[in-house]
Amino acid sequence: MxxxxxxxxxxxxxxxxxxxxxxxxxxxxxxxxxxxxxxxxxxxxxxxxxxxxxxxxxxxxxxxxxxxxxxxxxxxxxxNAGAGRLLGVDVGGHKVLALVTDLDGEVLHQVRVDVPAEAGRRARLAAVDRCVSKAIAGAGEIWATGVASTGLVDGTGKVMLSDSLPEWTGVDLAAHVRRLVPGPVRVENDCKLAALAENWRGVARYAKDVVFLLAGLRTGAGLIIDGKLHRGFANWSGEIGALPAVGWQTAPNHLHAWLTNHPTTDAFEGVFVAARAGDVSALAAVDGYVKDLAVGASALVLTLDPQLVVIGGGFSRSADVMVEPLRRELDRWCLRTPEIRVSAFADEGVALGAVRLALDEVEATITSGLRP
Amino acid sequence: MxxxxxxxxxxxxxxxxxxxxxxxxxxxxxxxxxxxxxxxxxxxxxxxxxxxxxxxxxxxxxxxxxxxxxxxxxxxxxxNAGAGRLLGVDVGGHKVLALVTDLDGEVLHQVRVDVPAEAGRRARLAAVDRCVSKAIAGAGEIWATGVASTGLVDGTGKVMLSDSLPEWTGVDLAAHVRRLVPGPVRVENDCKLAALAENWRGVARYAKDVVFLLAGLRTGAGLIIDGKLHRGFANWSGEIGALPAVGWQTAPNHLHAWLTNHPTTDAFEGVFVAARAGDVSALAAVDGYVKDLAVGASALVLTLDPQLVVIGGGFSRSADVMVEPLRRELDRWCLRTPEIRVSAFADEGVALGAVRLALDEVEATITSGLRP
Structure with a gap:
């Protein structure tokens, strides 16, 4: 040189x-x-x-x-990790969560804005606006922003398809967020970013091949292959849940059914709490959920033979009643059951993955010789 | 340096x-x-x-x-590609096929020895011996050998599990072949090697993410991810067929049933010939086969979002009656149906992949500074 x-x-x-x-x-x-x-x-x-x-x-x-x-x-x-700031935003079904970090990814502060699940496009984007303005006020210079969205996201940061958020398909999320922050903005699917976060700073550090399962109201997957986030040819990887045969579409029904029969409990957490307390019908509901979850998880494991399966998402807080039944089911279907670990990020994993995406952008910008 | x-x-x-x-x-x-x-x-x-x-x-x-x-x-x-020779051996259900190539992988000659499907371990290994001795006689100095086997193969070249060949689980194939040839010997699963061959010299050249489907008496898969053969943590990737939900275990039954009703036709090829001629029951049998094949194929496609699906294996000769129904089924289940191509290798793809494995060995040997 x-x-x-x-x-x-x-x-x-x-x-x-x-x-x-x-x-x-x-x-x-x-x-x-x-x-x-x-x-x-x-x-x-x-x-x-x-x-x-x-x-x-x-x-x-x-x-x-x-x-x-x-x-x-x-x-x-x-x-000097303090030279600039990174912003990671998770646009979820029930909340918008923003993390402001230094250039090493250390979280300096976070802002959370609740959104009703049934909120339409306009209301959800307004919540994004509120959350982002609050997060960046007085935060220092934001060098780059990563945004996580449910659904399929294309290379330009537009949501190509979302079947879980109302009126969300077609939103140009990158363009919307660019109006709120300085510096480059990248958007990616939430499961992919959660997988990235686990590989960067979570329980899957140092693992080269990882299947990340998002277990919550929705079920999704993100894949780390050979130490890198696997995106696929059109960025549509990890969507095995679209195949009815693997059971993810019906998985939450077991929990729904239990809640219908126990109208005093209104959050899914309630099923897991009851199961933990030994309630037989709750245990059966969790068992049904895990059995369905395990078919798709086994398809991923048999395909990729990963070192590690990581359970994240909302239900991962109830991992104590899920992991053993899941292991049994994986043992039943898989030729080799990998190690199973539970995310330690609670519901911040997705936003942290968005920070990693922003950091990728800063590193690429430095490498390509442009001032961030 | x-x-x-x-x-x-x-x-x-x-x-x-x-x-x-x-x-x-x-x-x-x-x-x-x-x-x-x-x-x-x-x-x-x-x-x-x-x-x-x-x-x-x-x-x-x-x-x-x-x-x-x-x-x-x-x-x-x-x-000087002519300086040495590579040997690729495919130990299949019905045959042992050996290719001798130069150091560029150009096939110089090949030897095929038929083996009955019901042959036990001793008879099949004897066929390997005959095939290899014939192939290397007068072939020049063999620098390295690759061997393909059905079933799961470990890193030392031992068959860990085979449910299609009698008495084949536990065979130390690498040790057996090492007694027959000079130079290093490596053993790998046949679907993985067929995928490698397509990426090296076949229809998947230059593609970075490829799902290879082995469609034949057995159904299997090999994966190219980011331009490399994906092996997985314990070399057990691509085994999605083990999951009953994806239909590969029952797929050939449709063809078996048709053959049972048409006792004058004794080879699977007959179903495809009759389907090509417009026989309604044969078309239905092929349709049933393809529908089952497509569920597992869709699971792979949805997981990885590959650029390309390659159909190889014995039935790929009948791809003309299979590709369109397969595309329709993939359209049904997948969010994005990738390009589908048919292998041009007939039944030599696996052995050619074994040659590539031998070439890897030579290149690694040169790189590590040891004389091959």
Whole structure:
């Protein structure tokens, strides 16, 4: 890699050098110029040049010299995760949730706006507006935004198909959110983002092949294959629930039926609470639900042979009454039952995956040599 | 990359340089030393050194200088695909098929030995012995061997589970074949290898995400994801047929039933011939078969959203009566029906995939610096 800038404020080559330096500094350890120069292969002079520039932009911060240094102490640098902010927004059936994080994905604050499930397009987008304005007020400069939506999302950020949210098919969500925030906006399906979050900071860290199951009012899946989110040719992967034979369309009916017979309980949580307390009919309802869930889950497991199945979504809070029956059913259908883990994100996993999407955008922007 | 050999006959660094040179020469164009030096980033002297060594080993061949060269014509080199031989063996239900190819995978000759479907372990392995000895006699030096088997194969080349071949579970196929051939031997599941062959030299070249369907006496699947064969955590991917809900276990019954009612026809081919001729009951049998096949195929398509579905296996010869009904069924279940193509390999696809496995082995061996 040549180190000579060929002109302009921050030339292409200088940008590439900057990317190299930033990559080295994303680790936990601050580094001296000498260490940076050695790791990047850049000359000492170029390294200094790049570091000065990145310091000026706020992407690097200087750290106190290592204790015990002899002679003139060497300056050390670290990536300045506080230089900018990322926004992750989950547009769900019952809520809009926004997370503001630093460039390392550490959550600084969050805003939640409840939305009735039956809200139409206009009301839901108004809730998005309220949630986002509240989240970004005084949050610092938002460098990039990721948005999660139920349904199929195309490459431009438009919702191609949603059968769970009223009037949601056709919403150009990326265009809508772009009016609210500075910087790039990307939109992706919620199950895919929840899978991404588990692989990034959740229970599926370090796993290369993961089936993520969203178990809640809706059932969905997101796939990590070979360490990367698998999107598919037209971004329509993970939609096995559309196939009636795998049981996901009828799965929640077992819980619905129980609730109908127990009108004093109005939330699904109630079924799981009753099952946990040993209520025989509630246990049977959960069993019916898990049996249906397991057929589709087994289809995914048999197809991909993942290292790990992660259970997320609203029902994952009741995983204690679900995991063992699910394991039994997977044992029944699968040739090899993978490890099953329960998401630790409660209902923030999807929004955290949206943050990861925003971070991808920042990293791509740095790499492509454009100022975020 | 340093270019100085640090000692020994062919040092590690020299090997890395050799790999770089070989990589550049795997293309169609012969290259001069000047071109090689530019592409590999090695000095002229090191390039010459490596080229001399590779010529001595037979991995490179000299080509006549480019026509119209002025002055002293520059020597040009190409990869010598004829330096060694690869062996691919398909151990199937009714046959053992062996292909001998050059290092580019061009088939030089093939040997086929029929085996009765009911043959036990000993008889089938004896057929493997006959087929392999015949194939390698006078074939030149076999550098590596790939073997395809039905059933689940572990990383050591042992058959973990086969429900279609009698007494086949537990066979250590790699160890058996190692006694017959020089060089490394690798064993893999037949559907996976057929998928690999389509991605390498078949109708799925250049496609990154492919569902390969083996449609024949057995139904199976092999998956190419992001341009690579997807194996899964324990090499058990693609086994969706084990799930009764997706219909593959009953799919062939429709054809069996028709044959039972038409005792003069004794091969499955007969159903398709009658269907092609417009026989109403044969058309219904094919329709029933395709309907069952399509449920599992839809589960794979909905899961992965591939660019392409490839139909291979014995019934792919009758694809003309299968493809349209299959497309209709996929349209029925899938959110997006991918392109459907029919394998052009007849029943040699699996063995060709085994050749690719052998080639992987040779390339890995070169890369790891050991003489094949």
């Amino acid at each position: 040549s180190e000579e800038p060929v002109g302009g404020d921050l030339s292409r080559l200088r940008q590439l050098n900057a990317v190299g330096v930033l990559r080295e500094l994303r680790g936990d350890q601050p580094l001296t110029l000498t260490e940076l120069s050695k790791r990047t292969g850049l000359s000492r002079a170029s390294t200094e040049d790049v570091a000065r520039d990145l310091l000026g932009r706020g992407w690097l911060a200087e750290v106190a010299p290592a204790p015990g240094s002899v002679g003139r102490p060497a300056r050390r640098y670290r990536f | 340093s270019e100085e050999p640090v000692g020994g006959d062919l040092s590690r660094l020299r090997q890395l340089n050799a790999v770089g040179v070989l990589r550049e020469l795997r293309g169609d164009q012969p290259l001069t030393l000047t071109e090689l030096s530019k592409r590999t980033g090695l000095s002229r002297a090191s390039t010459e050194d490596v080229a001399r060594d590779l010529l001595g080993r037979g991995w490179l061949a000299e080509v006549a200088p480019a026509p119209g060269s002025v002055g002293r014509p520059a020597r040009r080199y190409r990869f």
